[in-house]
Amino acid sequence: MKQEFGVAVVGSGKWGINHVRIASQLLGERLRMVCDVSDKALAQAKTVAPAVRTTKQLGDVILDPEVSAVIIASGAETHHDFGKRCLEAGKHCLIEKPLALRSTDAMDLLDAAQRNKRILMVGHLLLYHPAVNRIRQEIHSGNIGQVLYLYSQRVNLGTIRREENAFWSLAPHDISVMLYLTEQFPVSVSAIGGKFISKNLPDVVFYHLEFEGGLIAHGHVSWLDPHKMRKFTIVGSRKMIIFDDMESTGKLKIFDKGVGLEIGEGDLLSLPGVPEMQSHVNQLTIRDGDILIPKISQTEPLRIEQQQFYECITKGKKPLTDGQNGLLVLRVMEAAQESLDKGGIPIPIKEMKDA
Numbered sequence: 395m396k397q398e399f400g401v402a403v404v405g406s407g408k409w410g411i412n413h414v415r416i417a418s419q420l421l422g423e424r425l426r427m428v429c430d431v432s433d434k435a436l437a438q439a440k441t442v443a444p445a446v447r448t449t450k451q452l453g454d455v456i457l458d459p460e461v462s463a464v465i466i467a468s469g470a471e472t473h474h475d476f477g478k479r480c481l482e483a484g485k486h487c488l489i490e491k492p493l494a495l496r497s498t499d500a501m502d503l504l505d506a507a508q509r510n511k512r513i514l515m516v517g518h519l520l521l522y523h524p525a526v527n528r529i530r531q532e533i534h535s536g537n538i539g540q541v542l543y544l545y546s547q548r549v550n551l552g553t554i555r556r557e558e559n560a561f562w563s564l565a566p567h568d569i570s571v572m573l574y575l576t577e578q579f580p581v582s583v584s585a586i587g588g589k590f591i592s593k594n595l596p597d598v599v600f601y602h603l604e605f606e607g608g609l610i611a612h613g614h615v616s617w618l619d620p621h622k623m624r625k626f627t628i629v630g631s632r633k634m635i636i637f638d639d640m641e642s643t644g645k646l647k648i649f650d651k652g653v654g655l656e657i658g659e660g661d662l663l664s665l666p667g668v669p670e671m672q673s674h675v676n677q678l679t680i681r682d683g684d685i686l687i688p689k690i691s692q693t694e695p696l697r698i699e700q701q702q703f704y705e706c707i708t709k710g711k712k713p714l715t716d717g718q719n720g721l722l723v724l725r726v727m728e729a730a731q732e733s734l735d736k737g738g739i740p741i742p743i744k745e746m747k748d749a
């Protein structure tokens with residue numbers, strides 16, 4: 395990788411410190427600066443990147459001609475303002491999720507990136523997860539059959555945020571994966587939630603995406619839950635997959651499970667989609683075969699994400715999680731928020747690629 399560019403990380407809090415560590419490992423002295431308003435966060439950054447310059451002013455990042463790319467990992471409420479200022483100053487930007495808190499702000503960022511011919515990337519980390527990419531391969535190869543439905547559970551006790559609700563904090567990851575795996579944009583979204591800790595912000599949200607052709611996706615996010623779960627389940631007509639990101643090994647399991655229709659000695663047709671199903675209903679058979687635990691690369695997804703950012707800068711490539719990808723996820727988020735506000739009614743949405 396050519397490394398003629400310098401990078402700054404803005405926001406070195408609980409998550410941003412990981413960006414500092416990985417940028418330091420990948421770039422060495424090319425990690426030019428860490429910016430944070432907190433002394434504690436800056437001191438922490440020094441422990442993982444001792445030679446890095448620190449500042450409390452975003453202006454220092456913007457004015458440094460040797461900083462040509464900025465990773466923004468300050469709170470979501472700062473993403474639009476900081477991203478816009480950096481892009482207008484001619485810096486490439488990797489902005490943590492959510493790209494912004496409103497799709498109009500995300501569109502403004504896309505416009506700034508386009509006008510200034512800079513890379514705009516969003517930190518939809520799971521799209522760089524080797525397990526998620528293996529699931530996508532399984533779907534593409536037809537191995538799991540037709541995807542019927544999928545659901546995600548991202549629940550824990552804490553971290554409770556005051557600026558955004560549990561849905562905005564946690565669901566962007568899962569929604570980005572839902573769009574990536576289905577390769578579809580939902581036609582409608584609904585959500586219900588409960589405000590148990592704060593009167594204003596839901597702590598638990600159940601949301602539901604409907605796609606054309608009957609495919610459905612469901613998500614559960616909460617920061618008030620006894621479980622600590624980060625789990626995806628994908629049910630196909632032939633096989634089923636569980637991706638459990640809390641497991642240290644064996645994160646992915648592919649189950650040869652399903653319902654089939656016996657059509658002769660030892661022959662099974664996978665359901666659904668068998669036209670004769672109605673007339674052969676007595677021959678339905680539960681198939682409960684082998685479980686495959688594929689070997690998945692242990693490379694940290696954040697490392698892969700940053701590598702992609704630097705590669706896009708040096709080679710002028712389009713990131714997998716570009717600004718448009720961030721905008722699509724935001725459109726789903728906004729529709730879900732509207733449904734939450736209206737007591738759970740389904741909200742129709744359109745992809746509106748060029749909006």
Ligand SMILES: NC(=O)c1ccc[n+]([C@@H]2O[C@H](COP(=O)([O-])OP(=O)(O)OC[C@H]3O[C@@H](n4cnc5c(N)ncnc54)[C@H](O)[C@@H]3O)[C@@H](O)[C@H]2O)c1
Binds near residue numbers: 404405431472492
């Ligand atoms: N991709 C992921 O898996 C993932 C995981 C966790 C968090 N995140 C995202 O990363 C971002 C940060 O989350 P976090 O958990 O680290 O939050 P955090 O509150 O721990 O850290 C935010 C940091 O930004 C700093 N900051 C705030 N305002 C600033 C300003 N004006 N100038 C400079 N620094 C400022 C704060 O001092 C703090 O150190 C959020 O957008 C969050 O959604 C992403």
